Amino acid sequence: MNSLLVLGGARSGKSRYAQARAEALPGELVYLATAQAFDDEMRERITLHRADRGPRWSTVETPLELAEAITACSKPDKVVLVDCLTLWASNLMLAERDTAVATAGLVRALAAARGPIILVANEVGLGIVPDNALARRFRDVAGEINQAVAGTADSVIFVAAGLPLVLK
Numbered sequence: 001m002n003s004l005l006v007l008g009g010a011r012s013g014k015s016r017y018a019q020a021r022a023e024a025l026p027g028e029l030v031y032l033a034t035a036q037a038f039d040d041e042m043r044e045r046i047t048l049h050r051a052d053r054g055p056r057w058s059t060v061e062t063p064l065e066l067a068e069a070i071t072a073c074s075k076p077d078k079v080v081l082v083d084c085l086t087l088w089a090s091n092l093m094l095a096e097r098d099t100a101v102a103t104a105g106l107v108r109a110l111a112a113a114r115g116p117i118i119l120v121a122n123e124v125g126l127g128i129v130p131d132n133a134l135a136r137r138f139r140d141v142a143g144e145i146n147q148a149v150a151g152t153a154d155s156v157i158f159v160a161a162g163l164p165l166v167l168k
């Protein structure tokens with residue numbers, strides 16, 4: 001496995017699954033964090049996630065420049081875990097970045113990755129249609145990113161209730 005996309009809903013177990021898959025591989029572990037701590041609740045989540053990962057992990061915070069971080073960190077002796085693409089999509093939209101251009105750059109970086117890479121993303125398209133234009137645009141952008149990454153990934157897993165389902 002060179003690249004794996006792990007999809008799932010909120011609190012589905014996707015991050016735990018992805019972390020376990022990464023930790024089962026030999027080599028240095030690098031966590032590419034896309035989250036930004038805009039409030040106390042998110043700061044607490046980030047702190048808990050860091051503690052859960054333990055000392056084997058190094059963390060690179062990359063809320064926007066994800067393709068560049070993948071290129072810089074991807075090595076045959078390193079396992080890269082990106083968590084998560086959905087927050088990255090939100091960050092791109094908040095920064096008014098061209099999401100199509102950023103997604104194309106991400107796909108190029110994944111195709112050129114020199115070591116194993118695992119990416120986590122929320123599947124946000126299974127619920128009701130959002131009631132406002134911004135939420136619908138977010139859903140669409142997240143779906144477009146997921147489709148692009150799934151198309152280039154070697155494997156795709158959907159996690160529901162902590163249970164993995166192989167899609168690709």
